[in-house]
Amino acid sequence: MAQSVYIPRLTRGALTVWRRNWDVFFKTYQVNFLPPLVEPILYLLAIGYGLGMFVGEIDGVPYVEFIAPAMVAISIMNSAFFECTYSSFVRMYYQKTFDAMIATPLALDEVIAGELLWGATRSFIYSSVMLVVLIGFGVVDLPLSLIILPFSFLAGLLFAGIAMCFTAITPGIDSLNYPSFLFITPMLLFSGTFFPLDVLPGGLQIFARGFLPLTQVVTVTRSLTLSTFSPYFLYSIGWISILTVLFFFVSIHLMKRRLIV
Amino acid sequence: MNRNEKVLMRRDHTYTGMDARTPVIDAQDLRKTFGSFVAVNDISFSVFPGEVFGFLGPNGAGKTTTMKMIQCVSPKSGGSLKVFGREAGIYQRSIKKRLGVVPQETNLDTEFTCFENLLVYSRYFGIPKQEATGRIEELLGFVQLEEKRDVLIERLSGGMKRRLVLARALINNPDLLVLDEPTIGLDPQARHLIWEKLKVLQAQGNTIVFTTHYLEEAERLCNRLVIMDEGKILVEGSPAGLISGHVGSDIVEAEHTPEVIACIENMGVSYEVFGDMVQIFTDNPREVAKNLFDTCNPGHVFARRGSLEDVFLKLTGRALKD
Ligand SMILES: Nc1ncnc2c1ncn2[C@@H]1O[C@H](COP(=O)(O)OP(=O)(O)OP(=O)(O)O)[C@@H](O)[C@H]1O
Numbered sequence: 001m002a003q004s005v006y007i008p009r010l011t012r013g014a015l016t017v018w019r020r021n022w023d024v025f026f027k028t029y030q031v032n033f034l035p036p037l038v039e040p041i042l043y044l045l046a047i048g049y050g051l052g053m054f055v056g057e058i059d060g061v062p063y064v065e066f067i068a069p070a071m072v073a074i075s076i077m078n079s080a081f082f083e084c085t086y087s088s089f090v091r092m093y094y095q096k097t098f099d100a101m102i103a104t105p106l107a108l109d110e111v112i113a114g115e116l117l118w119g120a121t122r123s124f125i126y127s128s129v130m131l132v133v134l135i136g137f138g139v140v141d142l143p144l145s146l147i148i149l150p151f152s153f154l155a156g157l158l159f160a161g162i163a164m165c166f167t168a169i170t171p172g173i174d175s176l177n178y179p180s181f182l183f184i185t186p187m188l189l190f191s192g193t194f195f196p197l198d199v200l201p202g203g204l205q206i207f208a209r210g211f212l213p214l215t216q217v218v219t220v221t222r223s224l225t226l227s228t229f230s231p232y233f234l235y236s237i238g239w240i241s242i243l244t245v246l247f248f249f250v251s252i253h254l255m256k257r258r259l260i261v
Numbered sequence: 262m263n264r265n266e267k268v269l270m271r272r273d274h275t276y277t278g279m280d281a282r283t284p285v286i287d288a289q290d291l292r293k294t295f296g297s298f299v300a301v302n303d304i305s306f307s308v309f310p311g312e313v314f315g316f317l318g319p320n321g322a323g324k325t326t327t328m329k330m331i332q333c334v335s336p337k338s339g340g341s342l343k344v345f346g347r348e349a350g351i352y353q354r355s356i357k358k359r360l361g362v363v364p365q366e367t368n369l370d371t372e373f374t375c376f377e378n379l380l381v382y383s384r385y386f387g388i389p390k391q392e393a394t395g396r397i398e399e400l401l402g403f404v405q406l407e408e409k410r411d412v413l414i415e416r417l418s419g420g421m422k423r424r425l426v427l428a429r430a431l432i433n434n435p436d437l438l439v440l441d442e443p444t445i446g447l448d449p450q451a452r453h454l455i456w457e458k459l460k461v462l463q464a465q466g467n468t469i470v471f472t473t474h475y476l477e478e479a480e481r482l483c484n485r486l487v488i489m490d491e492g493k494i495l496v497e498g499s500p501a502g503l504i505s506g507h508v509g510s511d512i513v514e515a516e517h518t519p520e521v522i523a524c525i526e527n528m529g530v531s532y533e534v535f536g537d538m539v540q541i542f543t544d545n546p547r548e549v550a551k552n553l554f555d556t557c558n559p560g561h562v563f564a565r566r567g568s569l570e571d572v573f574l575k576l577t578g579r580a581l582k583d
């Protein structure tokens with residue numbers, strides 16, 4: 001029937017869904033704002049300065065400046081991914097928020113689109129906070145690093161879309177641990193975050209460049225905070241843009257398949 | 262004017278190009294399957310403007326499934342379903358704009374207060390904030406929750422939550438209310454309060470469709486109702502019509518003994534045996550009781566008015582469903 005042909009019905013309605021999540025977030029901002037402030041400081045101190053003492057420089061860059069952009073990238077990934085997996089699942093399955101929404105003129109497409117936009121907004125909020133901390137430590141270049149602000153929204157939308165696909169197919173909330181541990185955690189380690197990609201074996205390097213979204217995001221944030229650009233910068237921007245659009249629509253489609261019964 | 266008597270739903274049923282007797286809901290051979298399981302099995306019914314229309318049935322009868330199709334959130338598998346004269350599977354958005362929905366499971370936003378819940382919900386309808394705010398105050402008054410205006414949902418009792426869901430369903434001045442077990446899990450006081458509110462809405466001439474397990478509720482509120490079982494509609498009619506048509510106006514209960522059965526058989530009246538009781542359906546309870554006492558030794562005899570519960574049990578059987 002009409003359901004199998006995907007025609008997105010996106011209007012301003014998605015923004016009212018986004019706004020609902022925004023309102024909840026700021027009702028509990030005391031809890032929400034602390035982690036992104038504390039976390040980068042801890043990492044910066046422990047890994048950047050502590051471990052950095054032994055590492056020294058990577059490609060002529062002090063270690064702390066090498067990992068600073070990676071931390072922004074990880075925060076972009078984590079905030080959108082965990083928002084659109086566990087949190088969205090709770091809203092969908094336990095709180096029945098989506099059911100309440102689609103009983104209004106909102107279509108499910110708009111509900112999911114609103115959730116995705118919200119996931120991206122969280123990436124924006126957390127990476128902005130983190131950026132401020134990093135600027136305070138003087139470990140990122142200005143003003144180029146400010147481009148990370150709009151970029152974090154785009155990259156956040158990518159991880160939100162990927163996350164929403166898992167949410168759409170997971171049988172229960174516990175199964176969401178699989179993508180968290182088997183996808184997010186390895187990516188966090190092997191995407192040129194804490195050490196450069198070229199120390200990886202050749203095959204793994206190609207895999208990271210070709211398939212790991214975090215690799216692309218780190219490439220972009222590092223280019224910006226260090227003001228060093230290679231052709232990989234454009235490649236990564238293109239990669240992210242295309243897959244963001246793809247996952248946006250695929251995740252909405254999978255959600256409709258799950259919820260419209 | 263008392264604020265509780267304000268008109269909370271639109272009453273002019275002058276739907277574009279429709280006259281007053283055009284059904285608000287028109288279902289013909291409506292069907293819903295989940296895989297090979299048939300949840301709603303070719304049911305037909307019409308609900309007219311100003312009617313309060315009930316769906317009764319045991320667990321798993323297909324009531325919620327039918328409500329969800331009317332609400333345009335679940336696509337039908339067959340037949341036709343028109344709401345406000347438009348195909349439910351196609352004009353979802355324009356139909357949903359005019360619906361007020363109370364779901365079976367309360368799904369309020371627990372992070373928000375009563376007021377905030379209604380405000381957030383009003384945005385989904387695109388109602389401007391100014392207009393919504395006035396309306397919310399009015400609705401909180403209607404369901405007697407003014408004092409809980411700024412209280413978080415988790416601090417509300419079950420009855421208050423249910424009332425808030427009812428207020429939420431009225432936020433858009435709906436032309437049709439669809440309520441799935443509006444009084445589920447409530448104590449008698451809370452139930453009476455909801456009934457009172459529904460009666461106000463009914464008196465204003467609103468069209469209301471609801472499901473319930475409480476037969477008393479259906480008897481009090483419905484103009485017409487259907488009894489569903491296993492996806493099918495067993496009967497349709499007014500509460501009084503169904504009672505007189507299926508069980509007679511009165512019921513005489515006597516002890517179940519062979520002697521009593523023999524004498525009932527002699528009288529030639531319709532009866533049913535339930536455990537150690539036998540129920541005689543009649544329009545003339547005095548005569549039946551007198552007859553019993555005259556011709557046999559019936560033990561305890563008890564006469565009462567027939568109720569929808571008797572119709573329900575007679576039609577759906579006494580065995581536990583599900
Ligand atoms: N999404 C679904 N997938 C599969 N089966 C379903 C689904 N939804 C409902 N059913 C089945 O359809 C039948 C009718 O369910 P429905 O919820 O409409 O019953 P109901 O009359 O509302 O019952 P209750 O009084 O318990 O609320 C049940 O057997 C139920 O298991």
Ligand SMILES: [Mg+2]
Pocket residue numbers: 324325326365441
């Ligand atoms: Mg139900």
